[in-house]
Amino acid sequence: MRYDWEAVYLDGRTxxxxxxxxRLMREGIEITPAGSAARLWPYREIRQTQGFYAGEQVRLExxxxxxxxxxxxxxxxxxxxxxxxxxxxxxxxxxxRRRARIRWTILAGAGAVATAVAIYVWGIxxxxxxxxxxxxxxxxESVGRAAMSHLAPPERRCDDPALARAIDxxxxxxxxxxxxxxxxxxxxxxxxxxxxALAAPGGYVVIFRGLLERTAxxxxxxxxxxxxxxxxxxxxxxxxxxxDASTGLLLMALTGDVTGPLAYGLQTAxxxxxxxxxxxxxxEADTEGMKMMLAARLDPAGMIQFFERIGKExxxxxxxxxxxxxxxxxxxxxxxxxxxxxxxxxxxxxxxxGQPWADLAKRC
Amino acid sequence: xxxxxxxxxxxxxxxxxxxxxxxxxxPLAPVSPPAGAPPPPPPLGGEPPRFGPTPPGDFDSVRHPxxxxxxxxxxxxxxxxxxxxxxxxxxxxxxxxxxxRRYLAGQSEMQLDRFAYHGTAKELLLGTLKAIIVFGxxxxxxxxxxDVLDVPVALKVVAGLISGSLIFVFFPVAVxxxxxxxxxxxxxxGIRFSFRGRVWELVRIFIVGxxxxxxxxxxxxxxxxxxxxxxxxxxxxxxxxxxxxxxREWDLFGPFVVSxxxxxxxxxxxxxxxxxxxxxxxxxxTDLGSARFSCxxxxxxxxxxxxxxxxxxxxxxxxxxxxxxxxxxxxxxxNLALVGPIDLTRIEQQAQQAGSTGEGLSGFFDSGFDLx
Numbered sequence: 203m204r205y206d207w208e209a210v211y212l213d214g215r216t217x218x219x220x221x222x223x224x225r226l227m228r229e230g231i232e233i234t235p236a237g238s239a240a241r242l243w244p245y246r247e248i249r250q251t252q253g254f255y256a257g258e259q260v261r262l263e264x265x266x267x268x269x270x271x272x273x274x275x276x277x278x279x280x281x282x283x284x285x286x287x288x289x290x291x292x293x294x295x296x297x298x299r300r301r302a303r304i305r306w307t308i309l310a311g312a313g314a315v316a317t318a319v320a321i322y323v324w325g326i327x328x329x330x331x332x333x334x335x336x337x338x339x340x341x342x343e344s345v346g347r348a349a350m351s352h353l354a355p356p357e358r359r360c361d362d363p364a365l366a367r368a369i370d371x372x373x374x375x376x377x378x379x380x381x382x383x384x385x386x387x388x389x390x391x392x393x394x395x396x397x398x399a400l401a402a403p404g405g406y407v408v409i410f411r412g413l414l415e416r417t418a419x420x421x422x423x424x425x426x427x428x429x430x431x432x433x434x435x436x437x438x439x440x441x442x443x444x445x446d447a448s449t450g451l452l453l454m455a456l457t458g459d460v461t462g463p464l465a466y467g468l469q470t471a472x473x474x475x476x477x478x479x480x481x482x483x484x485x486e487a488d489t490e491g492m493k494m495m496l497a498a499r500l501d502p503a504g505m506i507q508f509f510e511r512i513g514k515e516x517x518x519x520x521x522x523x524x525x526x527x528x529x530x531x532x533x534x535x536x537x538x539x540x541x542x543x544x545x546x547x548x549x550x551x552x553x554x555x556g557q558p559w560a561d562l563a564k565r566c
Numbered sequence: 567x568x569x570x571x572x573x574x575x576x577x578x579x580x581x582x583x584x585x586x587x588x589x590x591x592x593p594l595a596p597v598s599p600p601a602g603a604p605p606p607p608p609p610l611g612g613e614p615p616r617f618g619p620t621p622p623g624d625f626d627s628v629r630h631p632x633x634x635x636x637x638x639x640x641x642x643x644x645x646x647x648x649x650x651x652x653x654x655x656x657x658x659x660x661x662x663x664x665x666x667r668r669y670l671a672g673q674s675e676m677q678l679d680r681f682a683y684h685g686t687a688k689e690l691l692l693g694t695l696k697a698i699i700v701f702g703x704x705x706x707x708x709x710x711x712x713d714v715l716d717v718p719v720a721l722k723v724v725a726g727l728i729s730g731s732l733i734f735v736f737f738p739v740a741v742x743x744x745x746x747x748x749x750x751x752x753x754x755x756g757i758r759f760s761f762r763g764r765v766w767e768l769v770r771i772f773i774v775g776x777x778x779x780x781x782x783x784x785x786x787x788x789x790x791x792x793x794x795x796x797x798x799x800x801x802x803x804x805x806x807x808x809x810x811x812x813x814r815e816w817d818l819f820g821p822f823v824v825s826x827x828x829x830x831x832x833x834x835x836x837x838x839x840x841x842x843x844x845x846x847x848x849x850x851x852t853d854l855g856s857a858r859f860s861c862x863x864x865x866x867x868x869x870x871x872x873x874x875x876x877x878x879x880x881x882x883x884x885x886x887x888x889x890x891x892x893x894x895x896x897x898x899x900x901n902l903a904l905v906g907p908i909d910l911t912r913i914e915q916q917a918q919q920a921g922s923t924g925e926g927l928s929g930f931f932d933s934g935f936d937l938x
Contacts, residue, residue: 212756217805217910219679219755251682252672255639259680261672268915271756273679307642314649321652348713455651455659457884467884 204282211235212271224272226286231262233272243272245290253280254295318456326448327479330441337440339384339404345439346404353400354392354408360566365391368562372424372553376431379497385434389427393566397512399426401433403440411566416511418560420553421504428491428505436490438483442476449475488535492542501550502543509536627906631899635673637889643669644888660694661687670895676754676904684758685751693747701736705729734776738768741798749802757915763801771797788818791844799852806916813851818844838872839865849902855913857906863898871897 204226211222211233222235230244243264253260253274260279263269280297283290369389377383385405396410407430409423417423433439449472457468495502513536647662664687671683708729712722742765749759775790792815799811821843828836842865849861875893878886 214756215915217755217757217913251668251684252680255669255672257634257636258672261680261682268758269756271682304642307645310649311645314645314652317649317652344713451656452652455656456648457887467880 203285204278205286207274207276207279207282209233210273212273214265214268214270222272224274226283228287231272245287245293248293250294256300314456318452321452322449322475326445326452327441327482329448330444333444334437334440337437341404342437342440343404343406346402346406349402350390350406350408353402354390358393360391360393360411362391362565365562365565368420368554369423369427372420372427373431375498375500375553376424376428376494380494383435387431387434391566399430401430401439403434403437405434407431407434414563414566417508417563418511419504419507420559421501422508423504423563424498424500424553425491425495425502425505425508428494428500429487430491432487432490432494433483436483436486438487442479442483445479446472446476449479485535485538488539489542492539496542496546496548499548499551500553502539502546506536506539506543509539629677629904631902631904632675633673633892633896633899634675635670635892635895637886637892640666640669640888640892641885657691660690663687663690671752674895674899679755682753683751684753685747689747693743697740701732701739705732705736708732734773735769738772739765742768745798745802754804755910757805757913760803760916761798761801762803763797768794768797785819785823788822789815792816792818795848799848803916804854805913807855807913810853811851812853813847818847821847835869838869841865842868854904855908857904857908860903860905861901862903863901867897867901 207224207226209222209224211220212218213220220235220238222233224234225232227242230242231248232240232242234240243262247264249263249269251261251263252258256277260274262272262274264272277297280295283294284296369391373387373389377387387405387407389407389409391409391411391414394410395412397412397416399407399409399413401407407427409426413426414423417426450468453468453471453475492502492505495505643665647658647665650658651662664683664685667685668683671681674681708725711717711725712729742761742763745763746761749761752759771790771793775786775793778786779790792813796811796813799809802809821840825836825840842863845863845868846861849859852859871893875890878890
C-alpha cells in the first residue's frame with residue numbers, strides 16, 4: 203500500500219502550478235505544497251472531476267465557486283486511495299470497474315437499438331394517436347384552408363352546380379350512417395389533369411379533374427371519397443406532422459449533434475421513416491373507407507374496380523402514377539378490400555339510379 | 567502532468583501526440599467547426615522563437631494544444647448517452663451533452679495541463695427552459711397568429727414582422743449567451759475563462775451587418791464576419807488577461823471576392839481554401855497578453871480532412887461521428903500554436919459570477935443559456 207504521491211496543486215486564484223506531496227490518510231488527503239504548510243482535505247469535501255478514462259490524470263477539486271485543484275498523473279493513485287480508505291465508496295472512481303464498463307456499454311448499445319425500434323414501431327404512432335384528438339378542429343381547418351389555396355385556387359376550381367350536387371349527395375350518403383363528426387366536409391374539384399385526390403386537414407378534400415374523368419360510375423367516385431374522408435376523420439395529416447417531428451427527434455437522439463453533410467442524410471432517413479407511417483395511414487383509410495361504403499349500402503365493387511383500373515394504367519401516362527405514388531396499391535391491400543366485399547351480406551343500393559354519370563364526370 | 571511534473575519544461579519541440587484525437591473545447595476564439603484529416607504534423611521543430619529574451623515566468627516560446635481523446639471512448643459515452651436519452655424521453659440530453667463536453671475538455675492539453683469543464687446539466691436544462699419561455703413560446707404564438715388563427719390580416723402581418731425581427735435579437739442573444747456560459751465554465755490551471763461582451767453590441771453588429779450584406783448583395787459579408795469575430799474575441803478573458811483581436815475589417819474582403827470569382831471555374835472547391843484562409847486570419851490576429859496565436863491550416867489539408875470525414879460518415883451511416891469529431895479537434899489543435907512569452911504569474915482568477923451578476927437580458931442568460 204502506497205501512501206505518498208506526487209501531485210500538482212492549483213490554488214484557484216493564480217495560474218501557478220505548485221508541486222505538492224500528498225499523503226493518503228484514512229479520513230482525507232494531506233497536501234503539502236512545496237514551501238508551504240500541510241493541510242487536510244477531508245474525503246467528503248473532495249469531488250473527482252477527471253480521471254474516469256484511461257490516460258486521463260486524476261483531478262480532485264475542493265470548494266465550490268472557484269475550487270482548489272489537485273492533479274495526480276499516476277494511474278495507480280485511485281487504486282491506492284480505495285485501499286487506504288475503502289469507506290469512500292463511489293465518491294471516487296475505481297479503475298477496477300473499467301472492464302465492467304465495456305460490458306455495460308455493449309449492453310447499453312443493444313438496449314438503445316431495441317428502445318429506438320420500440321419507440322419507432324409503437325411509441326410514436328401511439329403518441330400521435332393520443333395527441334391528435336387534442337388539436338382543435340379550427341386549427342386543422344385553417345391549415346387545410348391554406349393548403350387548399352395552393353392545391354385548388356379559386357380560378358382553378360370547377361364550380362359546376364350539378365356535379366357539386368352529386369358530390370354533396372355522395373358525401374351525405376357516406377357520412378349518414380356513421381356517428382356525427384366535428385368536421386364540415388368541403389369537397390372541391392380542381393381543373394388539373396392529375397389523376398389524384400388529396401385530403402387536407404380539417405375536412406377539405408380536393409379531387410383533380412384527371413381522376414374524376416376516369417371514374418365510370420358514381421360508386422367509383424364514392425370509393426375514392428370514402429378513402430379521403432377517412433383520412434380526415436382519422437386526422438392522418440395531423441398525425442403525420444406529429445410523427446414526422448417525433449421521428450426527427452428520435453434520429454437526433456440516435457446520431458448526436460449533427461451538422462453539415464450528415465444533416466442531409468438524416469433528412470433522408472427521416473423521410474424513409476415517415477414512409478412506414480404513411481403506408482399504414484393508407485391502409486387504414488382503405489379498410490375504414492370500405493366499411494363506410496358498406497355501411498352506406500354502396501356497391502363495394504365500385505371502389506375495387508377503380509383502384510384496379512388505376513393500378514393497371516401504367517406506362518406512358520405519368521399522371522396516373524401520381525395517384526400510385528401517394529396511394530401505393532399493393533396486391534395484398536386490394537386483396538383485403540376484396541375479402542371485405544365478399545364477406546358482406548348486404549344488398550347494394552345504387553347511388554344515382556337512372557342518371558347518367560359519364561357526362562357529369564367530364565363536365566370540368 | 568503525464569509524469570513530467572516540473573512545471574517549466576522549456577521545450578521548443580512539440581510533445582508527441584498520442585494516438586486518437588477528439589473534439590476538445592476551443593478555449594479561445596470561435597472558429598468554424600474544425601474538421602479533421604490528420605496531415606503530417608507541421609514542421610515546427612526549427613521555428614525560432616519570435617520574441618526576444620525570455621522573461622522569467624511560466625512560458626514556452628511555441629506552445630501547441632494537444633488532444634488526447636479517443637474516438638472509441640467517445641463512442642462508448644455516446645452509446646450509453648443514447649440509451650439514457652431514449653429511456654428518459656430526451657431529458658437526459660443535458661446530462662449527455664455535459665458528459666461529452668467534460669470528456670473533451672479533459673482530453674485537451676496545453677503545456678502539460680488539461681482543460682476542465684465545470685458546467686452542470688442542471689444549468690443547461692434550466693437555461694433551455696428559460697430560452698423556451700422567453701423566446702420559444704412568444705415566437706410560436708406569433709407564428710400561430712400569422713399562420714393558423716383566424717384573425718384580421720393586419721394582425722397577421724404585424725405578428726409576422728415581430729417574429730421575423732425577433733431573429734435579429736435571438737441570434738445575438740444565443741451567441742453571446744452560449745459563449746458567456748461556455749467560457750465561464752472552462753478553466754485551465756484552475757483559472758476560468760470568461761466572456762464579458764454586451765449582447766446589445768452584437769445586436770447592433772448583426773442588424774447593421776445583415777442590412778449592409780443585403781444591400782451589397784453579399785459583398786459586405788466578410789467585413790461583417792470580421793466585426794463579429796472581433797467582438798467575440800476581444801471580450802474574452804483568461805482570468806484577468808484579455809484576448810485581443812488585431813485583424814482589420816476589410817482584410818477578408820480580397821480572399822472572399824477571389825473565391826466568388828473562382829466559384830464556377832473550380833466548382834466551388836475554392837471555398838475550402840477560403841475557409842482555411844479565414845481560420846488562419848482569425849487565429850493569427852488573436853493574441854493573449856504578449857503572446858499571439860498562429861494557425862497554419864492549409865486548404866489542401868482541410869479538404870482532405872473533410873473528404874475523409876464525409877467518407878467515414880457515409881460508410882458507417884453516421885456511426886463514426888465520434889471519430890470524426892476527434893479527428894476534427896485533433897486537426898485543429900495540430901495546426902494551432904500560441905507563440906511568444908506569457909507571464910502566467912501575472913494572471914489571476916477573475917471569475918465572472920456567472921448567473922448572479924449583470925442585469926437585464928444578458929444577466930438573465932448568464933447561466934446555462936446555451937443553445938448551440
